[in-house]
Amino acid sequence: MPPRLDELTMARRAASELQPGQVVALGSGLPARVAEIVPSGAPVQLLSDGGALGYKLPDNGEGASGPSLCGPNGVSVALGKDGSVVGTADWAAMLRGGHVDIAIVQPARVSAAGDLLGWTTAATPGLFAPGRTVDLAAGGRKLIAMLPHTSSDNSPNIVTESFPVADGRGCVDIIITDIAVMRVEDGALVLAEVAPGWSYDDVVSLTGAPLAPPGDLKEIAPSLESLNIERPGKVFPDGPSAITDLHDGATVMIDGFGGPGGMAHHLLVSLRDRGTRGLTIISNTIGIARIVNFGTPAGKLAIDHSILVENGQVAKAIATYPVSPSASRPSTFELAYRRGEVELELVPQGTLAERLRAGGAGIYAFYTPTGAGTLIGEGKESRVIDGKDYILEQALTADFCLIRGHKADTLGNIVYKGTSRNFNAVMAPSARVTIVEVDEVVGAGELDPELIVTPGMYVDRLVVRPEGFSPYE
Amino acid sequence: MLQGKLYGSPQAAVADIQDGSTILVAGFAGYGVAERLLSALLEVGSKDLTLIYRDGPYSEIGSGPLPSIENLVSNGQVSKLISPIPYSPGGGGTIEECWQAGQLEIEIVPQGILVERLRAGGAGIGGVFLPTAVGTRFESGRERRTFPQGEAVLELPLKADYALIKVAVADTLGNSIYDGSSRNWAPVMAMAARITVAEAERIVEPGELDPEAIISPGIFVNRIVAAA
Numbered sequence: 181m182p183p184r185l186d187e188l189t190m191a192r193r194a195a196s197e198l199q200p201g202q203v204v205a206l207g208s209g210l211p212a213r214v215a216e217i218v219p220s221g222a223p224v225q226l227l228s229d230g231g232a233l234g235y236k237l238p239d240n241g242e243g244a245s246g247p248s249l250c251g252p253n254g255v256s257v258a259l260g261k262d263g264s265v266v267g268t269a270d271w272a273a274m275l276r277g278g279h280v281d282i283a284i285v286q287p288a289r290v291s292a293a294g295d296l297l298g299w300t301t302a303a304t305p306g307l308f309a310p311g312r313t314v315d316l317a318a319g320g321r322k323l324i325a326m327l328p329h330t331s332s333d334n335s336p337n338i339v340t341e342s343f344p345v346a347d348g349r350g351c352v353d354i355i356i357t358d359i360a361v362m363r364v365e366d367g368a369l370v371l372a373e374v375a376p377g378w379s380y381d382d383v384v385s386l387t388g389a390p391l392a393p394p395g396d397l398k399e400i401a402p403s404l405e406s407l408n409i410e411r412p413g414k415v416f417p418d419g420p421s422a423i424t425d426l427h428d429g430a431t432v433m434i435d436g437f438g439g440p441g442g443m444a445h446h447l448l449v450s451l452r453d454r455g456t457r458g459l460t461i462i463s464n465t466i467g468i469a470r471i472v473n474f475g476t477p478a479g480k481l482a483i484d485h486s487i488l489v490e491n492g493q494v495a496k497a498i499a500t501y502p503v504s505p506s507a508s509r510p511s512t513f514e515l516a517y518r519r520g521e522v523e524l525e526l527v528p529q530g531t532l533a534e535r536l537r538a539g540g541a542g543i544y545a546f547y548t549p550t551g552a553g554t555l556i557g558e559g560k561e562s563r564v565i566d567g568k569d570y571i572l573e574q575a576l577t578a579d580f581c582l583i584r585g586h587k588a589d590t591l592g593n594i595v596y597k598g599t600s601r602n603f604n605a606v607m608a609p610s611a612r613v614t615i616v617e618v619d620e621v622v623g624a625g626e627l628d629p630e631l632i633v634t635p636g637m638y639v640d641r642l643v644v645r646p647e648g649f650s651p652y653e
Numbered sequence: 654m655l656q657g658k659l660y661g662s663p664q665a666a667v668a669d670i671q672d673g674s675t676i677l678v679a680g681f682a683g684y685g686v687a688e689r690l691l692s693a694l695l696e697v698g699s700k701d702l703t704l705i706y707r708d709g710p711y712s713e714i715g716s717g718p719l720p721s722i723e724n725l726v727s728n729g730q731v732s733k734l735i736s737p738i739p740y741s742p743g744g745g746g747t748i749e750e751c752w753q754a755g756q757l758e759i760e761i762v763p764q765g766i767l768v769e770r771l772r773a774g775g776a777g778i779g780g781v782f783l784p785t786a787v788g789t790r791f792e793s794g795r796e797r798r799t800f801p802q803g804e805a806v807l808e809l810p811l812k813a814d815y816a817l818i819k820v821a822v823a824d825t826l827g828n829s830i831y832d833g834s835s836r837n838w839a840p841v842m843a844m845a846a847r848i849t850v851a852e853a854e855r856i857v858e859p860g861e862l863d864p865e866a867i868i869s870p871g872i873f874v875n876r877i878v879a880a881a
Contacts, residue, residue, distance in 0.1 A: 231834040231835075247832050247834075248832055248833040248835070265836060267868075268838050268841070269769065269772050269841045272765030273769075276765060276783065310761060311737045311738045311764060312764055314766075314785060318765075318784060318787075319785070346788065346789055347789055348788075348789060349789065350788070534778070541769075542784060544784065545781075545800060545805070546779070548777070565779040570780075598865075630831075630832075630833075630866065631866050
C-alpha cells in the first residue's frame with residue numbers, strides 16, 4: 181500500500197474546511213494539531229475548553245504575553261487579537277447553544293450512520309473518560325472526526341454496526357483519516373477523497389462499512405485559501421442600515437433596566453422609523469423610563485420601548501415590568517393593554533434572565549422555584565425535587581436582539597459599563613441576529629481579553645451611537 | 654459586622670472539613686489548581702470524601718509535581734469521584750487500581766453536563782433539560798422529553814460542602830479575578846459550594862479591583878488564603 185498521510189497533513193485537510201468568521205472547537209489528539217496549521221491572523225476563532233476563545237499557538241500567536249492559557253491538550257497557547265478568556269460553563273454553552281460552527285474530535289471508532297465511540301475500553305473494561313468528546317459531538321453544527329483509518333491491530337475504525345453504547349449518535353458529518361476523506365450522507369458513507377496513490381479499492385479493503393463509490397474521486401490536496409479571505413465586517417454605518425432585514429412579526433429582545441440608561445436608543449429610534457409591525461418584544465420593562473422620568477430634562481421625554489408601542493408596532497410583550505409604578509401615570513404599553521391592542525406574558529425578572537440564558541446556552545427547559553405556587557405557575561408543570569416545589573420554564577430565543585454596549589472591537593467583542601450590562605450578556609447569545617449600539621469601536625486586540633463580557637461570536641452587527649445623540653426627545 | 658475571610662494558613666482554612674464531605678476541586682490540566690489547599694487537605698486527613706473535579710491534576714503538567722486527586726486517593730481519604738476524566742488517559746495508576754479493587758466509586762459525567770449541573774446547583778435550579786446525552790451512554794436512567802427544539806434529557810443539580818479554587822487576585826471581601834485558563838470551573842464551583850475557599854496569588858484591599866472585571870463576587874467566596 182502507498183504511504184499514509186502524516187498527522188499534520190490530516191490537520192491541514194481538516195483546516196481546509198474552515199471558513200472565514202467561523203468558531204471552531206478542537207478536541208485533544210489529532211484535532212489539537214489543527215492549531216499548528218491555522219496561520220497567524222486567520223479569520224477563524226479556535227476554541228479550547230482550557231478557556232481560550234480565539235487562540236493561536238505561541239509561535240504564530242499575536243499576543244504571547246497575555247494571560248496564561250492552554251489548548252485542549254493542556255499545551256500553552258496565546259490569544260489572537262480576536263481572543264477572549266472564557267470559563268468551562270461558557271465553553272459548554274457555546275457548543276450546546278449551537279454557536280460553534282465546526283467541532284473536531286478524535287473518536288476511537290465511527291459507524292456508517294455517523295455514530296461515534298469516544299474511547300475504547302479494551303485496556304480497562306468499564307472505565308473510560310469521555311472528557312469533552314460527548315459535548316463536542318453533540319454541540320458542533322458540523323462535526324469532523326479525525327482518526328487513523330485502522331487500529332494498531334489493523335482492524336477498521338470505520339465500521340458498519342452501530343455501537344450498543346455511544347458517545348454521539350448520528351453526529352459525524354466528515355471523517356478524515358490517514359488514507360481518505362468520507363462524508364456521512366443520509367446514514368451512509370460516501371468516499372470523497374483518497375490519499376495520494378490510494379485507490380477506491382485500497383480504501384474499501386480497510387474499511388469496515390460499505391463506501392459509496394465516488395462520482396469524482398479526488399486526491400487529498402488541502403488548500404487553505406479560505407483562511408486568507410477577510411472575515412465579513414460587522415460595523416454598520418448607522419442604525420437604519422443595521423436593521424434592514426428586521427421584518428414584520430419578528431421577535432426582538434431589547435435590553436434595559438428601569439430608567440433610561442443602558443438602552444440602545446439609537447437602534448430603537450431606527451426601528452420606529454422603519455415602522456416594522458406585529459413585533460413581539462422581550463425585555464425587562466416595556467417602557468417605563470418615559471413616565472418615570474429619572475433625570476429627564478424638563479420638556480423632554482425619554483426614549484424607550486414606548487415609542488414602538490405608540491407607533492402601533494408592538495403585538496406582544498414578554499416582560500417583567502410592563503406597567504407604571506404609578507397608577508395615575510400609566511405607561512403607553514399599559515394603556516394599549518387595557519384597550520386590548522397588545523398581548524402580555526408576565527415573567528419574573530430572575531426567570532426572564534434564566535430563560536434567556538437557557539435560550540442561548542442550549543438548555544431547552546429548566547425547573548425553577550421562582551413562582552411555584554403562585555399565578556406565575558398556572559398552566560406550567562410543577563414538580564417536587566428534593567422536597568422543594570419547582571415549576572418548569574422554557575427557553576426564550578428571538579430573531580433579533582438590540583442591546584447597548586460600551587466599547588466593541590471590530591470583531592464584536594463587547595464590554596459594558598455599569599447597569600447597562602443588565603440582561604445583555606444573556607440576550608446576545610439567544611438571538612439569531614444580535615446588534616449592539618456602542619459608544620466606540622476600537623481595533624481588534626485593544627480590549628483586555630479577561631474583561632470581555634460578550635465575545636464577538638455572539639455579535640453580528642455593530643453600530644456606533646451617533647455623536648451628540650440624546651436619549652431624550 | 655462582616656466576619657473576616659482571611660485565614661492564616663491553608664490548614665486552618667480546611668481544618669473543619671468533615672469526613673463524608675463533598676468537595677469541588679477546580680482546575681484544568683494543571684491550570685488553576687489550589688495546590689496549597691490540596692496539600693492541607695492531605696494533612697487534615699478528612700476521609701470518605703466525594704471529589705468533583707475535571708481532571709488530575711496530572712503531576713507531569715505544570716511547574717512540577719502537584720498534590721493531586723491521586724494523592725488523596727492513595728491516602729485513603731476518598732470514597733467517590735465524579736469527573737469527566739477521572740484519571741490520566743496515559744494510565745490510571747492508583748485511582749484505577751482502587752476502582753478495580755472496589756474501594757472507590759467513580760461516576761463519569763461529560764464535562765459540559767457536569768459544569769451545567771454545578772451551575773444549576775449554584776443558581777438554585779431544580780434541573781435542566783439538556784440535549785447533550787440524548788442517544789449516548791450517558792442517557793441511561795434519565796428522563797427524556799421532546800421539546801420544540803428536539804429531544805433532551807433531565808440533568809439534576811449538584812451541590813457541595815466545599816469548593817477549593819485558585820484565583821489570581823482576591824480582595825479581602827472575596828471579590829476575585831482569575832488569570833487565563835485558571836478561570837475554568839472556579840466561578841461555577843464557587844457558586845455551588847456551601848463554603849468556597851480561595852487560594853489567592855495576591856490579596857488586595859476592597860476597592861482595588863476594577864468592579865467591571867470581577868468574575869466571582871465576594872458573596873461566593875467564604876475563605877481566602879495566600880498562595881505563597
